[in-house]
Amino acid sequence: MRKILIVDDDQKTRTLLKAYLEKNQYDVGLAQDGQTFMAEFNRYADELSLVILDVMLPDTDGFALCKAVRSRSNVPIIMLTASSDETDRVVGLELGADDYVSKPYSPRELLARIKAIHRRTGMDNAAAPRYYRFVGFTLDTVARTVTGADGEIVPLTGLDFQLLKYFVEHAGDILDRSALCEGTRGRDSGPLDRFLDVQISRLRLRLNDGGRNPLLIKTVRGAGYVFSADVTASNA
Structure with missing residues (x-):
């Protein structure tokens, strides 16, 4: 089962995403802040197929976490942003994010993005050349x-x-x-x-x-x- 790690400071959002993604056959880990996320990431880095980073967090921001993840891993990254400013999205992509989803969004939209990344990275196609x-x-x-x-x-x-x-x-x-x-x-x-x-x-x-x-x-x-x-x- 593919494992996803999500950091978001909103408990309701975390609970909703976990339930929805697990229903769609994903193993989901959760973090409420940057410190918890990095501890979980360091623990499960080799098992993760994707991470989801909220840009706004209480102790840091998603950009800093994106940079930290990219310094040691090529795991795909989706960023969640409430900002309509194009600059935020470009910064995330420059730092190594693979995609972004703008808030508000539906779990169904996020799932579509996750599946698209897994297809593009070959995780859903074992027959593709390595x-x-x-x-x-x-x-x-x-x-x-x-x-x-x-x-x-x-x-x-x-x-x-x-x-x-x-x-x-x-x-x-x-x-x-x-x-x-x-x-x-x-x-x-x-x-x-x-x-x-x-x-x-x-x-x-x-x-x-x-x-x-x-x-x-x-x-x-x-x-x-x-x-x-x-x-x-x-x-x-």
Whole structure:
């Protein structure tokens, strides 16, 4: 059973989510503040399939927790925000969150986001290839890491990893902004699609593919982007 850890300072919300997600075959751990969350996270880190972080907490905030989680784990992260400010959402994604859900929300909406992330990360598809290799890089869909030819891990945020994974899975295809947003965040492009350009630029730099004429992720004027490297997929 997939284990999820949720931190939210509202007891009613915690109780409701736990009951709803357990009814849908998830093992759910709860925390009411940042300190409790980190204690539970450190205890169960290797067992977790996803964490859910409320942005507003009594002793810290979800951004600090997101940063702490990302410093030691690639577990998928969903952030819950009551703010309508786009900046908050971008900050969370920059820190390594995989998705966000705006309050108020329904448990059904959150469940849909959880399922979408598990599908995108391969947790719901055991038959999918584990490794994708291209020009010296190896992307491991289980460990959620990318290593270079020198064996060093390339530092990527969760969303960076998901974007690269989507590119290598669709190598050679021209992908427009809507497809990339849907494939990496499970939603149509919207106000945050401007963040996509920044993210692609950063991903290029991480892969040493910067400059005026990138070789891996190419811009197709008026159409989108294409991952032009040859990619091989395998389970070993």
